[in-house]
Amino acid sequence: MTDDSPRHGGALPSRRALLRAGATLAAGLACALPARAAERTLRLSYQRSSTLLTVLKAKGTLDERLKPLGFAPSWHLFTDVLGPMNAGAVDLHADVADAIPIFTQAANAPLTFYARERGAPSAEAIIVPEASPIRTVADLKGRTVGVSRGSGCHFVLAAALKRAGLAFSDIKPAYLQAPEGAAAFEQGSLDAWVIWDPFLAIAQSKRPVRVIADATGLSSYHRYYLANDAFVAAHPEVVAAVFDALSEAGRWVKQNPEPAAALLAPLWGDLPQPVVAAVNARRTYAVEPVERDGLGEQQAIADTFREAGLIPLAIDATAVRIWQPPAGRG
Known part of the structure; x- marks a missing residue:
């Protein structure tokens, strides 16, 4: 007995007719439902010392914030961040201490400053x-x-x-x-x-x-957040969302020292919580916009490194690309 044989006294539709009906229904539904953009990946790097990025990763904060923008985070742990930064291996890079941007600038890496942590x-x-x-x-x-x-x-x-x-x-x-x-x-x-x-x-x-x-009186020890130029230009709304999330994470860590230490201790290689608490007490975790006239210490570092032969040429440490958050942020 074939599938298109009559049953129960009535003729069943043929397989071809069912396929035609299904195709018509699918086409109708496709027209009726709003189009959904394909989700894109935001590639982020981080280090063990990347406190705020680690908090965002552990809490899944960026998963929630980026979804309405059509993005999902992809996390990449690096111990040596300079190579990935120079190569543009990710979209948003791990927070780095003040010396690292001197080397990325000397290498002409296509990077934009989009935030920094106040000095510690x-x-x-x-x-x-x-x-x-x-x-x-x-x-x-x-x-x-x-x-x-x-x-x-x-x-x-x-x-x-x-x-x-x-x-x-x-x-x-x-x-x-x-x-x-x-x-x-x-x-x-x-x-x-x-x-x-x-x-x-x-x-x-x-x-x-x-x-x-x-470092008091010698260096403020700012930590800088940088992103690939092309990504900042194409998706400033994503950068703004990450900036806001970092700011909120910084406030959470300072306002909740014990829960923050408990969260971070196992993620930092099972460090004792008092050690993590000591680190968090010294860091400000105050995320702020980067201002060009606030990069004077960067110039002092660049001049010192040039004198020591660590970079091949003299650079103007203030001649960098800077993203500013929209008014009302930061």
Whole structure:
């Protein structure tokens, strides 16, 4: 018996007729329903130290904020952010300390500043073991000092030495990335270490240390948020939504220190909550627009790095592309 044979005393429609009817119905529904734009992906990078981006990711905030705009977030964790920034590997990049944009600008990376966190100079410091005879920056003469080459701490060390009447050549720099520096400091291979949070807070939690200077008076330690030029030009409404979400996340962290530490501790490699709380207490997490006349410290860093041969040419650190939030934001 075939499908188009009569049953129950009546003729059933043929398969061809059913297909024709189904096609007509589908066409009718397509005309009746509003067209839905295909969802696009917003690619974001972040680091372990990207507090506010980590909060947004953990809470799913951007999933909610971006959906009405036709976007969904895609998260990419990087330990070395400079390469992805120069290559334009994502749309919105991880927040970075003040030194990193100097290198991206020197490389002519197509990046736009769209936000920054207000300065937190106590989050960068020169530390020594508590039992060390070193009491001041001047006492670093002839000593081995660990520092990450080309970092904001590199600038802080150079500026601190200059303020103390010393040249960089008066010390023995040990150029180490933060994890290697942590191991060397703990093993006693360094006389002093220049480091930022959360590594600073971790070192302070492991053994008695003394801060002989932090970045106060030398560097504000702003953290900057940058995006690819083409994405900012094409989707300023998405950038605005992310800016607002970052601002709200910053207020939440400062207003809810215990829940914030509990949220972040496992995401930062199972750090003890008191360590996370110490980091959050030092950072302001106050997200604000970038103002061109507020980039003077960037110029000081650029000049120092040029003198040290870290960038190939002199640059105007204020000659960067800046996105400003719409009136009423920020």
